[in-house]
Amino acid sequence: MRALRISLVVLVVLAALFTAADRVALKLTEDEAAEQVRAAQGVSGTDSASVEIHGFPFLTQLAARELDDVxxxxxGMTAAASGQEVKVARVDAELSGVRVDGAFDSATADExxxxxxxxxxxLNALAPRGVRVAYAGEERAARNQVKITARVDVLGRxxxxxxxxxxxVRVAEGNVLRLHADTIPGSGIPGAEREVRRNVDFQSDVTGFxxxxELKEADVTADGVTxxxxxxxxxLTR
Incomplete structure (x- = not known):
C-alpha cells in the first residue's frame, strides 16, 4: 500500500509539473505569435495584437506544428483602399488548423x-473630395444605409x-466596398442625377488583410461599419 501511495504521489507531482510546463510554454508561444502577427500587419504604437491558443495539452500541438483553434x-491595423491608408479599429478572427514553423516565422490557417x-x-478617408459619411440613425442602419452629405460639382458649378x-453599403466580390445612394435630390432635372451620383456613389478595393x-458583407453600426x-x-505572418 505504501508503494502504491508513493506511486500516486509521484504521478500527481509529474502531472502538476507537466501542466505547469504546458501553461508556461503556451504563454510564451502566445506572446511570440502576437509579436509576429503585430509586425506582419504593421501594428505599432499604442495599438496591440493578442493571440489566444486553445486546447490542452498545448505541448503536443506544438510538437505537431499544428494548433487546433486560435x-x-x-x-489599429492599417489596410488600404484605392491607394489610401485606412485604419481598422479592431479585427477579431477565429482560426482553425493553424500550421506553424518552429520559430513562428510563418503561420497558415486552414479556415x-x-x-x-x-x-x-x-471611411471618410475613402470618400471622394467634398463627400462626408456619417451614421444615419437606427432605422437606416437596419437597412445597411449611411448618411451622405456632400458638396458636389454639377455641370461645372x-x-x-x-x-x-x-x-x-455593400461588399462585392474581390474585397470591393461599394456605397450607392438610394435616391438623389433633384433627380427630376435632366442629367442632374447622373452628375450627383458621379460625386456621391463610390467604391474602393480594400487590401492589406x-x-x-476576404470581406464577405458589411453591417452598418452607430460607430462605423463592421x-x-x-x-x-x-x-497570418510573412
Missing part, C-alpha cells in the same frame, strides 16, 4: 472567420446638396 485580436471594424472617420442622401482573408471576414489557407 483567436487573434488586432487593434478563418471574424470581423473588422472601420469607423466613420476612417459646385454646390452643397440641399439634403442628405442615404447610401447602402492577411492573404486568403465587415464580416472569411477565408481559407489564410497567411
Amino acid at each position: 483567436d487573434v485580436e488586432l487593434t 478563418a472567420s471574424g470581423t473588422a471594424d472601420v469607423s466613420y472617420r476612417d 459646385e454646390f452643397e446638396l440641399p439634403s442628405p442622401v442615404y447610401s447602402t 492577411p492573404k486568403g482573408l 465587415f464580416a471576414l472569411d477565408g481559407r489557407d489564410v497567411e
Whole structure:
C-alpha cells in the first residue's frame, strides 16, 4: 500500500509539473505569435495584437506544428483602399488548423472567420473630395444605409446638396466596398442625377488583410461599419 501511495504521489507531482510546463510554454508561444502577427500587419504604437491558443495539452500541438483553434485580436491595423491608408479599429478572427514553423516565422490557417471594424472617420478617408459619411440613425442602419452629405460639382458649378442622401453599403466580390445612394435630390432635372451620383456613389478595393482573408458583407453600426471576414489557407505572418 505504501508503494502504491508513493506511486500516486509521484504521478500527481509529474502531472502538476507537466501542466505547469504546458501553461508556461503556451504563454510564451502566445506572446511570440502576437509579436509576429503585430509586425506582419504593421501594428505599432499604442495599438496591440493578442493571440489566444486553445486546447490542452498545448505541448503536443506544438510538437505537431499544428494548433487546433486560435483567436487573434488586432487593434489599429492599417489596410488600404484605392491607394489610401485606412485604419481598422479592431479585427477579431477565429482560426482553425493553424500550421506553424518552429520559430513562428510563418503561420497558415486552414479556415478563418471574424470581423473588422472601420469607423466613420476612417471611411471618410475613402470618400471622394467634398463627400462626408456619417451614421444615419437606427432605422437606416437596419437597412445597411449611411448618411451622405456632400458638396458636389454639377455641370461645372459646385454646390452643397440641399439634403442628405442615404447610401447602402455593400461588399462585392474581390474585397470591393461599394456605397450607392438610394435616391438623389433633384433627380427630376435632366442629367442632374447622373452628375450627383458621379460625386456621391463610390467604391474602393480594400487590401492589406492577411492573404486568403476576404470581406464577405458589411453591417452598418452607430460607430462605423463592421465587415464580416472569411477565408481559407489564410497567411497570418510573412
